[in-house]
Amino acid sequence: MKKTLSLLLLSVCFAFNAQAQLASGFYRVQNTYTNRYISIEDNDVKNYPVSNSGSVTMSGIKTYKPGTKVSTSPSTIIFVSNVSGNQYDMEGQGTSIHALTGGKTYVTLAVQSDGSYQAYGTYAKVKLYLKDDSDPDKEVAELKPNSKSEKAMNWWAHPVDTDKEYLGILPDVEAGGKYYGTIKASFPFKLASSGMKAYVVTERGGSGFTVQEITGDIPAAEPVIIECSSKDPANNKILPVHSDPTLTVKNCLYGVYCDRVSNRYNNNQIYDPNYFRTIGTSGGKLAFRKAVAADLTEGAYLKANKAYLYVEPGNAADVMVVGGTDIQEIKSEATGNDRWYSLDGRELQGQPTTKGIYINNGRKLVVK
Secondary structure, three states, X not given: OHHHHHHHHHHHHHXXXXXXXXXXXXXXXXXXXXXXXXXXXXXXXXXXXXXXXXXXXXXXXXXXXXXXXXXXXXXXXXXXXXXXXXXXXXXXXXXXXXXXXXXXXXXXXXXXXXXXXXXXXXXXXXXXXXXXXXXXXXXXXXXXXXXXXXOOOEEEEEEOOOOOOOEEOOOOEEEOOEEEEEEOOOOXXXXXXXXXXXXXXXXXXXXXXXXXXXXXXXXXXXXXXXXXXXXXXXXXXXXXXXXXXXXXXXXXXXXXXXXXXXXXXXXOOEOOOOOEEEEEEEOOEEEEEOOOHHHOEOOOEOOEOOOEEEOOOOOEEEEEEEOOOOHHHOOOOOOOOOEEEXXXXXXXXXXXXOOEEEEEOOEEEEEO
């Protein structure tokens, strides 16, 4: 009987330890009280000040109710990695909790009886728990680790999969009967739904660009174009992978992780039409074009986790169509050598002197 009881106690302890140890992997982190999911939307350590008393501002980490934002945004994918014992780091969007606290703390995960976790860090002898805003009715909120409320301090760790916790591509455009979206993720991933392809832009200039399909796992931090199987993200699933692939071809696409705009803590990149084109269509074909306000965050900034075509100033038309980089596609109707046109069709007076590329009756002039 004594031996049986000892074995029973041993099995219970083993089961508890197995439950307490969260395996390193990709997760979505959901609050048990508010049901909102964590989304890392600011990776600038300067925007997470830690006071001498141990309090910290974490307003750059938001939380969202389940929906399209959660299911389509790479910012909701958290890589939880075990450091030692019950010490963990939570990584995403090119940063981590350890980095955002200036390397001052990791996160301790304390398992609860229902299988959820409390997460806390200790700094200056002050223990701070990761807590959601205690109002469960908000669709969008932010972490409030300094809150005295204990209602929203427990979290589920849901492994990312291709079922309930899937990550899908929300297409940006439809061209030639196909749907296309773009993504820049801080983690490597693979295409998990049928009918999907991934592309990078290898050449661009004038009124065109060329794409090349890439197969296998998509490298972390590489902006890509995804050909989707439908307009529904649930049919365009991707899956984070534990690999370290590299890109062996040139990629002219560009992207950012953050587009945060606030009164105190900004983390964004303004759109410059001299350097960027955003995905669109032209004549039924996939295209990159000068952005309009709807393409941008608050009409001015590059959207987070999207891909933009990076171009050379003076060497890109307003609209660039897939299929080639033939600059001769843009021609003036001029018959005299004194009438020059820029690549976006503007007529100039006399021979141009400003740096750029110009067309005259099919002839090209490069001003360096």
